[in-house]
Amino acid sequence: MIDDAVRAFVAHGLVERSGAPDGPLAGLSFGLKDLFDLEGVRTGAGNPDWLTSHEAATATAPIAQRLLDAGARLVGKTHTDEIAWSLNGENAHYGAPENVAAPGRIPGGSSSGSAAATAAGLVDFAIGSDTGGSIRLPASYCGLYGLRPTHGRVPIDGAVALAPSYDVVGWFAREAELFRTIGRVMLPNYREQSAPRKLLIAEDLFAKVEPGVGEALAPAVARISALFGNVEKVVIAGERASAWRDVFRIIQSSEAWATHGEWVARVQPRFGPGVKERFEAASKLTPEEIGAAQGARAEIRSRMEDLVSEDVVLVLPTTPGIAPLRGTPEPELNLFRAKALEMLSPAGHAGMPQISLPLGVFESCPVGISLLAARGRDEALLDLAVAIGR
Numbered sequence: 001m002i003d004d005a006v007r008a009f010v011a012h013g014l015v016e017r018s019g020a021p022d023g024p025l026a027g028l029s030f031g032l033k034d035l036f037d038l039e040g041v042r043t044g045a046g047n048p049d050w051l052t053s054h055e056a057a058t059a060t061a062p063i064a065q066r067l068l069d070a071g072a073r074l075v076g077k078t079h080t081d082e083i084a085w086s087l088n089g090e091n092a093h094y095g096a097p098e099n100v101a102a103p104g105r106i107p108g109g110s111s112s113g114s115a116a117a118t119a120a121g122l123v124d125f126a127i128g129s130d131t132g133g134s135i136r137l138p139a140s141y142c143g144l145y146g147l148r149p150t151h152g153r154v155p156i157d158g159a160v161a162l163a164p165s166y167d168v169v170g171w172f173a174r175e176a177e178l179f180r181t182i183g184r185v186m187l188p189n190y191r192e193q194s195a196p197r198k199l200l201i202a203e204d205l206f207a208k209v210e211p212g213v214g215e216a217l218a219p220a221v222a223r224i225s226a227l228f229g230n231v232e233k234v235v236i237a238g239e240r241a242s243a244w245r246d247v248f249r250i251i252q253s254s255e256a257w258a259t260h261g262e263w264v265a266r267v268q269p270r271f272g273p274g275v276k277e278r279f280e281a282a283s284k285l286t287p288e289e290i291g292a293a294q295g296a297r298a299e300i301r302s303r304m305e306d307l308v309s310e311d312v313v314l315v316l317p318t319t320p321g322i323a324p325l326r327g328t329p330e331p332e333l334n335l336f337r338a339k340a341l342e343m344l345s346p347a348g349h350a351g352m353p354q355i356s357l358p359l360g361v362f363e364s365c366p367v368g369i370s371l372l373a374a375r376g377r378d379e380a381l382l383d384l385a386v387a388i389g390r
Contacts, residue, residue, distance in 0.1 A: 002075045006098035008117035010034045010044055013077025023071030031117045031126035034077040035084055036061040037158040045160045046082040048093050049269035061158030063169050070185045078113025082275045084162045086110050087137050087337050092272020101143040102365040105323035108138030115142040118172040125173040125182050131162045133344035135170035139356040140368030141323035144172045145179040150375045151351035154186055163255035166348045176389035180382040193380040199228040202316035204235045205343050210321035213362050220359035220369045224315055241342040244300055248345040250293035253282035273330050297349050304350035308374050318356040318368035353378040
């Protein structure tokens, strides 16, 4: 049994599963976000009423089985925010895992336990999910590598959905080489890809980080830029950044209600602050609001496709700053979350892959920088992470 000093694992998911005796991940251990099914174990999805209103899983999620078949050993299921609908990692029912990279600060969510366990060295890597930033943001807060793959690239069957048109499976690791090794298993039909030739710097998004963070990330931008012969500053969303965030909020909320509204109405689950209000707001969205947001998303997707073509990579801050302190009042967290979603939502809107790299430090805490590529260019991002890490 693992010694969970950072409270990363759920009590009902302290189960181990051995991997195949050999394979590319033999000898490695991993944690699995308690959003993914494991045969014979109840999936809790971060909410006690979800846990008690659902039977034990009858099959293991394909991505978890894929890792076991590759030789990795599962050591347990990790904490998540409720129904994965938060970026904070402070669960009202179960508390917050410790962030060893930034003591006294939140780990980020919703893949909080997976990030915390990886950062603390309890596992070699961990699986999470990312709808609005739930891999990328905890990776930034905890000093980890974290990838949001191309939408639909990694099978997400056997996971509790939130907003299916945004939901993806991702993973965390502490080192770039290992991160790529895991990617060769995680990404179906993994193939070598040519290196991108042009780097775009998201000038408008770097302008939105908190004071001092831009300077903390500047060496990383220079390090990345040195790998490219063609570097250009661009404006991604400009004054429409908050509108892009709201488009995400509306579509995510509409899909969350379509997915879980019946269960919410029937079970009347206890939700913590933030999640409760988001479900209430989702229930009141009108078809007109949803339709307008879907139309705007199509325009955003087209804008991103025009900017980020096959040979292009975009560099942007992963988050506005370092992890907030534990116990920060909900209104302050919501303001920070809104700013973060302006940076996190473009990849989700466009279904593009984005990797957060642990290359920044501010006030002795990690802060990530991200690379975003065209759809299907996940492997190129993994190779870039290794090249930058060297």
